[in-house]
Amino acid sequence: MTDDIMTRDDVTVLVLAARKRKKLSWETIAAEIGMSPIWTHMMATGMGACPKDKAEILGRLLDLPQAAVEELQECPSKDWNRDIPTDPCIYRLYEIAGVFGPSFKAMVHEMFGDGIMSAIDFDMVVSKVEDPKGDRVKVEMTGKFLPYKKW
Amino acid sequence: MTDDIMTRDDVTVLVLAARKRKKLSWETIAAEIGMSPIWTHMMATGMGACPKDKAEILGRLLDLPQAAVEELQECPSKDWNRDIPTDPCIYRLYEIAGVFGPSFKAMVHEMFGDGIMSAIDFDMVVSKVEDPKGDRVKVEMTGKFLPYKKW
Amino acid sequence: MTDDIMTRDDVTVLVLAARKRKKLSWETIAAEIGMSPIWTHMMATGMGACPKDKAEILGRLLDLPQAAVEELQECPSKDWNRDIPTDPCIYRLYEIAGVFGPSFKAMVHEMFGDGIMSAIDFDMVVSKVEDPKGDRVKVEMTGKFLPYKKW
Amino acid sequence: MTDDIMTRDDVTVLVLAARKRKKLSWETIAAEIGMSPIWTHMMATGMGACPKDKAEILGRLLDLPQAAVEELQECPSKDWNRDIPTDPCIYRLYEIAGVFGPSFKAMVHEMFGDGIMSAIDFDMVVSKVEDPKGDRVKVEMTGKFLPYKKW
Amino acid sequence: MTDDIMTRDDVTVLVLAARKRKKLSWETIAAEIGMSPIWTHMMATGMGACPKDKAEILGRLLDLPQAAVEELQECPSKDWNRDIPTDPCIYRLYEIAGVFGPSFKAMVHEMFGDGIMSAIDFDMVVSKVEDPKGDRVKVEMTGKFLPYKKW
Amino acid sequence: MTDDIMTRDDVTVLVLAARKRKKLSWETIAAEIGMSPIWTHMMATGMGACPKDKAEILGRLLDLPQAAVEELQECPSKDWNRDIPTDPCIYRLYEIAGVFGPSFKAMVHEMFGDGIMSAIDFDMVVSKVEDPKGDRVKVEMTGKFLPYKKW
Amino acid sequence: MTDDIMTRDDVTVLVLAARKRKKLSWETIAAEIGMSPIWTHMMATGMGACPKDKAEILGRLLDLPQAAVEELQECPSKDWNRDIPTDPCIYRLYEIAGVFGPSFKAMVHEMFGDGIMSAIDFDMVVSKVEDPKGDRVKVEMTGKFLPYKKW
Amino acid sequence: MTDDIMTRDDVTVLVLAARKRKKLSWETIAAEIGMSPIWTHMMATGMGACPKDKAEILGRLLDLPQAAVEELQECPSKDWNRDIPTDPCIYRLYEIAGVFGPSFKAMVHEMFGDGIMSAIDFDMVVSKVEDPKGDRVKVEMTGKFLPYKKW
Amino acid sequence: MTDDIMTRDDVTVLVLAARKRKKLSWETIAAEIGMSPIWTHMMATGMGACPKDKAEILGRLLDLPQAAVEELQECPSKDWNRDIPTDPCIYRLYEIAGVFGPSFKAMVHEMFGDGIMSAIDFDMVVSKVEDPKGDRVKVEMTGKFLPYKKW
Amino acid sequence: MTDDIMTRDDVTVLVLAARKRKKLSWETIAAEIGMSPIWTHMMATGMGACPKDKAEILGRLLDLPQAAVEELQECPSKDWNRDIPTDPCIYRLYEIAGVFGPSFKAMVHEMFGDGIMSAIDFDMVVSKVEDPKGDRVKVEMTGKFLPYKKW
Incomplete structure (x- = not known):
């Protein structure tokens, strides 16, 4: 994670840390960008592309750097970790x-x-x-x- | 599949054949036994135990032999075929x-x-x-x- | 495979045997039912449901029993055999x-x-x-x- | 990733970062080196060897270091991550x-x-x-x- | 592991190191927070959420930073490493x-x-x-x- | 399954069919041979060897043929079906x-x-x-x- | 395996049995059809299509029925049994x-x-x-x- | 990778980098140590132990540190990455x-x-x-x- | 299993049934053919080829048909059932x-x-x-x- | 690997490096602690717990830090890397x-x-x-x- 090279996983780490630090619920975050909580969580943790205007609100809400705001708008690889989930x-x-x-x-x-x-x-x-x-x-x-x- | 030894898989085969022969929808079969279609299909194809009264109605509706009616009341092994479904x-x-x-x-x-x-x-x-x-x-x-x- | 209980796999076996016996290409079979060869092969070997009129033409062309003609119209389980193909x-x-x-x-x-x-x-x-x-x-x-x- | 030791994965990271920073589409990059977009993306992300002249154009276009330009000309290991893709x-x-x-x-x-x-x-x-x-x-x-x- | 970003895995590392340094048994740690040893170990190594009061006792007992005390109260991903255990x-x-x-x-x-x-x-x-x-x-x-x- | 060649799987089928036909619980069968229900079920369904005297009681209780009574005394292969159980x-x-x-x-x-x-x-x-x-x-x-x- | 429906696996069984009964080596069989032993074995056990003239020689040499001679000329599914071989x-x-x-x-x-x-x-x-x-x-x-x- | 602790993987990285920097083919490297190219590549990339004299020539040819020359003489773990290769x-x-x-x-x-x-x-x-x-x-x-x- | 077509698995079934019927230990069978018990069991259950003279003794000892005696002399496929054994x-x-x-x-x-x-x-x-x-x-x-x- | 937090894997790395640097065979190390070579290697590379007195001899012999000597006495996770070994x-x-x-x-x-x-x-x-x-x-x-x- 550098200023220049920021992956979607880096963005997810930043989002989760900011949410905990600011004590925001997903319900609140979703309301701020005018979307549903499931879609918001899915997108913000790397499983969907974010429209530009909503990425900017999210950036302000969670103090994300500009590179993260741009990365949120990319179409991510929606890979998941385990073929058979264990959680x-x-x-x-x-x-x-x-x-x-x-x-x-x-x-x-x-x-x-x-x-x-x-x-x-x-x-x-x-x-x-x-x-x-x-x-x-x-x-x-x-x-x-x-x-x-x-x- | 004999009169004496009938597995749950044998019952499923009989149920599916009777349903096709009699041209019944799952919606109709479910209504006959007073249950929902999803539960009815799940149970009738081997993923659940059937209460006695409903098994008897099902037996009459689908012309099932008595051994099948009894097998439907057993608690089945709810195994499924493929860890990662392909259908x-x-x-x-x-x-x-x-x-x-x-x-x-x-x-x-x-x-x-x-x-x-x-x-x-x-x-x-x-x-x-x-x-x-x-x-x-x-x-x-x-x-x-x-x-x-x-x- | 009996008159009463015929699975989709049974139908596929009948179709492939009839095709070989009658020396028909898939191109010809497809033309007879007015569809493309890929769709025709896919459906006739158990990966798709066949409209009623085309199933009846296929039945006449390949001398299939009525139970097979009806089974062709069902929505099949589109399972395939190997997670990683070897052919x-x-x-x-x-x-x-x-x-x-x-x-x-x-x-x-x-x-x-x-x-x-x-x-x-x-x-x-x-x-x-x-x-x-x-x-x-x-x-x-x-x-x-x-x-x-x-x- | 050092001046001396640069793997193909390192090059892919550099390529993707430069493309985002310079806001270039794959269509444009492909046109610059006179190849199709699919081949260009495949090669530039580590699934193919690049001819010398095209590697040099790519290096200038994306400001890649000389070690990356050379690595692009090597025959890479075309391994992929997941036997059964999840994306x-x-x-x-x-x-x-x-x-x-x-x-x-x-x-x-x-x-x-x-x-x-x-x-x-x-x-x-x-x-x-x-x-x-x-x-x-x-x-x-x-x-x-x-x-x-x-x- | 930074002051700001601490994952549950980081917390587990801190807990295990502190327990060894202070030569505490799980039986003792469990008694300190008034719970059973199995539950205490499971929770303290990342398989369960900890009530606030018990997290604070644990923090004092093991000299954990405040970020770790808070992370212990989150609902963790209960993933385990190997589908078929080898230990x-x-x-x-x-x-x-x-x-x-x-x-x-x-x-x-x-x-x-x-x-x-x-x-x-x-x-x-x-x-x-x-x-x-x-x-x-x-x-x-x-x-x-x-x-x-x-x- | 013939008089001469009877596998342990054949015996399990006979046991389960007899138990259903005679409407015996595992609790009752276990009491008849003086063992616990878990051990009795495990052994009678092919996961353990049965002492001679108990195999003979079981044979009389469930009308098993002599070949089955002898097979029950063999040390079986304790293989199970699915690495990761689905039931x-x-x-x-x-x-x-x-x-x-x-x-x-x-x-x-x-x-x-x-x-x-x-x-x-x-x-x-x-x-x-x-x-x-x-x-x-x-x-x-x-x-x-x-x-x-x-x- | 019937007169009408003969799969490639059926043909392989017939070939192997005839070879043993007639005590022919693969070297001899290959020489009879004018091909190498590896290709001959591979084709005759279901991993390749056989030209018509060679299939007919093979049929005479091994007393195969006409349906088998024809099946040998089909393009088979070249599936193999185990992802990681154990033999x-x-x-x-x-x-x-x-x-x-x-x-x-x-x-x-x-x-x-x-x-x-x-x-x-x-x-x-x-x-x-x-x-x-x-x-x-x-x-x-x-x-x-x-x-x-x-x- | 330190002066004191150098794994076989570290040596492989050094070997591949030196070969690229010095623009040597495997054919040349093999000739220098008087062995075949396949054996040379296999050994030099961690799949075999190298005799002392040849390890020393290789060290001089590729400017390897003494710890690498010694590690090349060890019997390595010949593990490979993927059960079913994808390259x-x-x-x-x-x-x-x-x-x-x-x-x-x-x-x-x-x-x-x-x-x-x-x-x-x-x-x-x-x-x-x-x-x-x-x-x-x-x-x-x-x-x-x-x-x-x-x- | 017919007179003409007998696989190695068929032979194993015959061997195991004869051994049980005649109440012979592997120790005894091995002594009869002058070999060790492990080798004898391995070969007689399909994991090795048997020399002609020993196959004939085994055939007389266990009343095997001639086709089985010949099959015992073939080099079998030494496949085993489960990548990770469960017994x-x-x-x-x-x-x-x-x-x-x-x-x-x-x-x-x-x-x-x-x-x-x-x-x-x-x-x-x-x-x-x-x-x-x-x-x-x-x-x-x-x-x-x-x-x-x-x- | 810090003074405070040392895992069993860290200890294994230290042991292997010290053994190479001091040019000791496993036979010698085993003799020093009065145990067999297999047990000694297994324990010293993380597959067993070491009694206190032997851990201290090992520590002196291989110049291990005190944290490593203590970690050797813990009961390790005996996980191994590959379900089906490739070496x-x-x-x-x-x-x-x-x-x-x-x-x-x-x-x-x-x-x-x-x-x-x-x-x-x-x-x-x-x-x-x-x-x-x-x-x-x-x-x-x-x-x-x-x-x-x-x-």
Whole structure:
């Protein structure tokens, strides 16, 4: 990490450190740039490109150097670390894909025909549902249906 | 597959063949046993145990032999075939866990503290959202938040 | 493989045997159903769902039983056998993804921004280019550009 | 990275930083050295050897030190990072090899006999096709057909 | 590791070094913060979030800087290093899961029905059982039973 | 599976079918041969050798042919199917080994010195603990401590 | 394996059985069809397509049914079983690729520039070299040099 | 890399840098120490131990410090980086082991009986064969035949 | 398994069944053919070729058909099932290679120089050592030292 | 590596450097501390805990700092680098486990019943056997037999 050569990983380190130092929640950061918390976290930790105006607000909010503000606007390599996640919180999403994936697939085909739910033209919201038997995590996702082209 | 020895995989084969022969949708089968389509498909294809009364309705609806009706009530091995799914429709769920998983984790911790969303005390609904720019697949999931025990 | 229970793999075996017995090229089969050879082969060997009218032509052309004609119209599991292909002809496509993939990605982002080329809303044509220094295989693919949604 | 010992990875870092600092597109860089953008990016990021004259132009264009200009002319190790790519944009190429690979293979054999499309005597062009239903990424590749030797 | 940017791994290094320098056992450290040794070790080496008051005691006991005390209160990424453990002491736990896992599963289903023992709402105690034929390691674990939701 | 050639897998199939047909719990079967349920299930499903007298009781209880009674007394290959278990109930044991394994190891070394808990001279009991906040699965294991030999 | 449906694996089984029954060496079989032993074995066990005239000689020599003679002329899937070979005789070739591969690569680049030795336009001969200190296996391979295309 | 502690990897870095700086080919370096190029490259890049006299010549030729000259004489760990090589030039050797390995094995057994070609008592020469249809890479290897001991 | 087509796996099944039916120990079978028990078991279960005279004795001792006696004399594919063994008894050998392997390597190099212990010109004896603190398994192996060739 | 924070890997680097600088063989070092060479190497390179008195002798012999002497007495993580070893000298041990492992297992069960040879209560000696046909490496190992507990 130098003035001249700053990778996306360097930017992520700066973002996380600034957030902790300034005691900001992701909810607050997201509100500042007018986006949802999931998208904001994903982009700010290196999984998406940021529009110029929002990168500049983020830069001011988190005291980022100009090189970081520019790097945030690049299209990053969206690689992830482990083929099979080990962190228990993320593993549960993977287990859901394994246990419920074929049922999800059956319903998509029954409702839409041969194709998939896009993971690109896609959004996700996470919220808390209070419940006397124990609060619940709610996840809502929508993705554009893409039918297989026939040619 | 004999009268005496019937595995859960044998039952799945019988279920899928009967459904095709009788031209029933999963939506219809689910309504017949009073459950949701995702749960019904998951259970009927070997990823869950079926209560006795519902197994009997399913047996009558799909002309299953008694041994199959009983096997449906057993707790199955919920193994899945491929560590990294290759079917494009299921892979997208896996990619979502990879790309958006860390952001999901960050929001869970911000809202609830250290813990996970259960994949067991869990439900999922898939529906269609009509959209002039292209219909969307909507997935809603809720799972009980489980805080890490401290002792 | 019985009259009642026929999997997609059974259908593929029947299709390949009939094609050899009747000495038909994929080019001919594709012309009979009015589609391209790549799509025809992909669908007829279990990687895609076939519209009803084309499945019936295929059934007559290859003397398939009615159960096979119906199975061809289902949405199949598009699983493939080996994470890293070993057949040299297919491996070369994998090597291309490894060696040229990052350059492909750079050009997509430079031309379109953050997003991907769809592998679903996608077509591929393979042809022969005669060349005195040795004939060349030509592959042309187009896929819809999908920009990452921001929300 | 010292004056004396500079690896190909060091050169890639210098190239990417200079390109960002000088705000040059790959299209422009490629035009400067009279080559295609895909080849230029592939070579400049460590997947190919550069002819001496083009390395020198590149050095002047990007202010590279002489050691980098020389390293660019070496035959690099063309290793890639992940057996199964995780970046969604590159993964789609891998999925295409999985889903369409056997059909590609069938057509190559039908048109040419037993052999492969070379991934070495090979070229690739990526372009944009405007389309009212959504612009498309177009990929054109040609590779020399290599018949299996018989001896 | 700087004053400003301290990762959880940095904290673990500091904790282990301080413990060795001060010649404290885990039993003692656990007693100081009023928790069990297993939980204390797990949390202090980066697998759990620490309540504020206990983090402060730990900070004083081990002379940790304030940034480390704060980092201990964050929810960490609970990743582990090797899919298949190689250290013989940990491998034996993995072998137990392989050899006795299906029997454990059969008893859970026989006693409780379809569901799992939680690994989150979970505790573990390790103790020594003296035995003239050779002392034994005793492990006691309890985890909440979670029944699969039906919906 | 013939009269003459019966593998251990064949015996497991016979055991599981007989148990279901006769509606016996593992608790009952274990009591009949005077052993614990975990050991009984493990041995009867192919992970251990059975003493002659207990194999004969089992044979009478489950109507097993003589060849099966003899096969039960052989030392089996204790191979398991999946390096990383996917069944959620067994996976949790694997996750425990990942998340809590290093802490278990630390306590074993602190109490006993350099060595391991044997997974061979080992026993395990699973029981139910009633709890108003939700019943708990209790697992008790003891294994002989084996110190590393020095020579 | 039926009269109508014969896979390449079926043909391999027939070839190996006939060879053993007729006590023919590969050297003899190769001489009969006028090819080298390595190519003959490779093709006859499913790794290459056979010209029509040679397939017919092979059919007469080994009493193969007509369906087998035809199947031998198809372009097979050249898949192999194990990513990392375990048979010690084949593993040594893999070890040679690991230990000597980088040196082989260095010499190819020093002599020819950036490119590869083709494994398709390729031949291999194995022979015995008598030596008083122990006979030696000699392997001679030639493959066309393919330079990377630049465009 | 210090005066006192120099690993074999450090020596390899020094060797490669010196070779480039002094513009020496492997052919020349090999001639200087009176060995073949393949052996010289393999040893000088960390895959073999060097006799004292040759290490000293190499030290003078490449201006290596005394610690490097000594390290070259040690027996190195001959680990290689990737189980399945990705560099196309080395991958082709791996593909040859996969496609032609079983045929190589069949010929070894036919000529010598049960045993292997040693990869230790082994030599390899790479040369260029000029050919109007395209120059060819020639690889000649001999390895001592080792029969399986019977006892 | 037919009269005409018998694989080595078929022979192994016959051998194991005959041994159990005739209640012969490996020690006895080995003595009958005048070889060691380890070699006898290895060869008779498909990991080695058997000399003709010993194959015939084995055939008479175990009532094997003539086709099996001939198959025993072939050089088998010595593939094994699992890259990382899971059976605890075999896993311990693998763990020994992991934990003690580098020390074994250091001693081989210190005593012999750069090279290996052959696993082909190799023998192994297993015996029981009575010991009041618990009987011990003794394994003695010798393998020819093979020095790396220099050329 | 600082005065305060020294890992076991740091100690290994110091030990290996001191041994080379002082030109000591493992045989000599082992004799100095009154232990066998295999155990000494294993412990001194991070695979075992060292008794206090021997650690102090080692410290004086190799001029180790006090922090290293203390670290040698800790119970280390006995992780090894590669699931499937690639160094040819260590790989041969792995191949022995693969090829001869099932025969070793058969003899253990025939002599001792169901159980394993301990890899913890275990010793190993490597020596040289002179032989006119080529010297041999001799490996002698004994491990306590551990019978599976029945409960």
